[in-house]
Amino acid sequence: MAKPNKKGPTKTVDIFCVACNCLLFKYRKGGKGALVKSFKERISQDYTVESCVCPKCQKPFARETLIRGLPAYKFIGGKAWFK
């Protein structure tokens, strides 16, 4: 297994619930572009209590999936935003 590049994504974005603006994750996002998925290993802070469910308004914002064999969350369109 290749080791993750230490100089991988270093920019951290905050990911919020669209419905209530609750902070969900701090995430080391690589590259630019839309927020479609997030690898669990790149989440630096996880504020959720239940997987994929907003801790404040209890709305699901993502689904658990595997991307190239790695556990990840795939965001449900229009349920989360980041800055």
Ligand SMILES: [Zn+2]
């Ligand atoms: Zn919410």
